[in-house]
Amino acid sequence: MDAEIIIAGAGPAGIAAAVALARRRRDLAEAGRIVCFDKARFPREKPCGGGLTGHARAALESLQLAVRVPAVPCRSGRIVYGTEARTVALERPVDVVRREEFDADLVVQARSQGVIVVEAEGVMSHEVDRARGVVRVTTSKGRRLLARVLIGADGAGSRVRKQLLAGEPELRARPLRLFKLEIPAPRPFADEMIYDFSPMKCGLRGYVWLFPVAGGRLNVGAMHTSASAHGLGSGDILRILDRTLARHGVTLPSTARGWPAWPYTPRARLAGPHVLCVGDAAGIDALTGEGIAVGLEHGLVAAEAVEHALNSGDLSFATYTRRVRLATVGRELALDRRLARCLYGPRASRFWLSLVMFDRRMRELYASRVCGSEVLADKSASLLAALARHIVAAPLRLRRLSRAD
Ligand SMILES: Cc1cc2nc3c(=O)[nH]c(=O)nc-3n(C[C@H](O)[C@H](O)[C@H](O)COP(=O)(O)OP(=O)(O)OC[C@H]3O[C@@H](n4cnc5c(N)ncnc54)[C@H](O)[C@@H]3O)c2cc1C
Structure with a gap:
């Protein structure tokens, strides 16, 4: 066996699962048998608003991971609709980080806890051999590796999840679309997170955000839930983003880029024998498009399930989807799915x-x-x-x- 556990993806979800397992099973970490593969080399680009909420903080603390990169602590949030605005105080600040820096530092911290992280080598496919009780993983460098468990933490476009659900009816909802750009702040902005819902009157099923970033910069973007196939196109969303930002005195120097992300669907399967998914690979928050805290919390749930499976010898992960659904992270995601249907519904x-x-x-x-x-x-x-x-x-x-x- 090449590794006990292979993790596809070293973003927050993959690192959380790996570190949680390394903490639960020191023997595996010391033997170098918890191995993360990431197709990218860190620091890698990661589109994100970068807000670390209280749940993200709590998950990081329980993993003994620290936020060691520049962060802007936001002590309030402002929600806007047209000429109305309301500010709400945050009893604990949300730290806005740059994901490129944050994720690269998490990799460094995970390595110091015994996790092996292999960069610039992705997981291309996997094959489960139930008779031998192993999963065979093929990497982008053509290596064929044997492990007992494969965790798919390979983000929104997850290959692991696609292969897991191949041939099954599609239960996942339509993707959210998120557009983001980081720019120099054209004027001083308070250390608060702005959520502008004004574009909902133009058909956006979501919001535009403006978050302060270290170094006098702004992270701006838009989230849109496409409830039907005939919704707004990318061009429409970008025009809406431009117009909304202009009302805040912000002009974009270049076009924001868009990415799809699939929301969490409680009924959709997240695991099969020897294989399970976490983070964006399992589904993002449909209300806010957020997933850092979700990924970290999800990684903790996965680690507990993997430890239990290794100890019991039952690697079917038959109860994993239910375990996630009943965990705090799954219940919060399910609630947000319902709230998203209300708020962004037609x-x-x-x-x-x-x-x-x-x-x-x-x-x-x-x-x-x-x-x-x-x-x-x-x-x-x-x-x-x-x-x-x-x-x-x-x-x-x-x-x-x-x-x-
Ligand atoms: C524009 C935008 C704005 C967002 N804003 C916020 C926000 O403000 N707050 C928030 O909480 N969330 C936000 N999110 C969501 C958040 O970025 C994700 O939910 C979070 O990164 C999920 O973590 P993850 O580890 O599951 O996936 P990722 O962080 O995407 O990590 C997946 C990793 O897998 C690697 N990978 C991909 N394929 C393979 C493969 N085949 N083999 C090996 N490695 C692979 C990738 O290189 C990547 O490093 C935003 C997302 C977008 C797109």
Whole structure:
């Protein structure tokens, strides 16, 4: 056997799974048998808003990984719709990092915990040999390696996931589209995260963000959920992004690039014998398009499942999809999938948008999730109370929303 565990991808999800396993199974780490392959060489380009929320912080702490790269601590978030804006304080700041720097440093830290990271060599395909109890992995350099477990942490376009689900009916939802660019800030910006929902009136099913980055720069972008095949095209989204940024006094020096990402679908299978998926390979947050905290938390769940499988000898991972669904990360993703359908859905979106804009307690509740002090999926009573309040207040709030257009 070449390795006990091979991990395809050394982004946050792959590194979290690898480090969590190295901590649980020191014997494997000391023998160099936890091996991550990444097709890129670090630092590699990674499109992302780079916001490390409270849940990301907590996961990093439990993995004894530190944020050692430049970060801008944002102590508030501002949500905007037309002429209306609301600021919500964050009891713990969200640190905005540059993913290129952050991910490269995580690789360095993982190596110091005994994880082997092989760069510039991707996982091309795998084959499960159930009789021998192994998975055979072929890399981009033509190596054929044997392992007991393969973890697919190879991001949104995951080859591992595609091969896992080959021939099965497609359960995954339509992809989100995310566009991003980092630019010099044209004027001083406060250390706060801006989420602008104004373009929803032009058909964007998502938002435009402006986050401060170290060195007087801005990370700007747009997220769009394509609920149907006949939604906005990339050109439309880029025009919307340009127009929205102009209202914040920002002109883009060049065109933002777009990437697809598939949202998490609770029913879709995440594992098969000897193989399991984490992070974007398993699905991103449909409400916000966020996935750093998700990937880190997901890596922890995967490591627990792999340790259990190695100890019990049952490498079927038959319960892994359910295990993720019941974990905090899965429950939060499932809730956000429902909230995304409300907020970005074709019919009632203004009803939900006016709730987000004008219900202070709802915004504070969401902020406490962002800070990591609450799990929103455990707050159904508070969410229902917010909905009840909103049903009463909606006529007035909807009028205010119309005036803000
Ligand atoms: C424009 C944009 C903005 C975003 N903004 C935010 C944000 O503000 N906050 C947030 O939390 N999330 C954000 N996200 C999402 C976040 O970037 C991802 O959810 C997160 O990076 C997922 O981590 P991951 O480890 O699963 O995947 P990745 O970080 O994508 O890592 C996957 C790794 O796998 C490697 N790889 C790919 N194929 C192979 C292969 N075949 N073999 C080996 N290696 C392979 C890649 O090189 C990469 O290093 C954004 C995404 C986009 C596109």
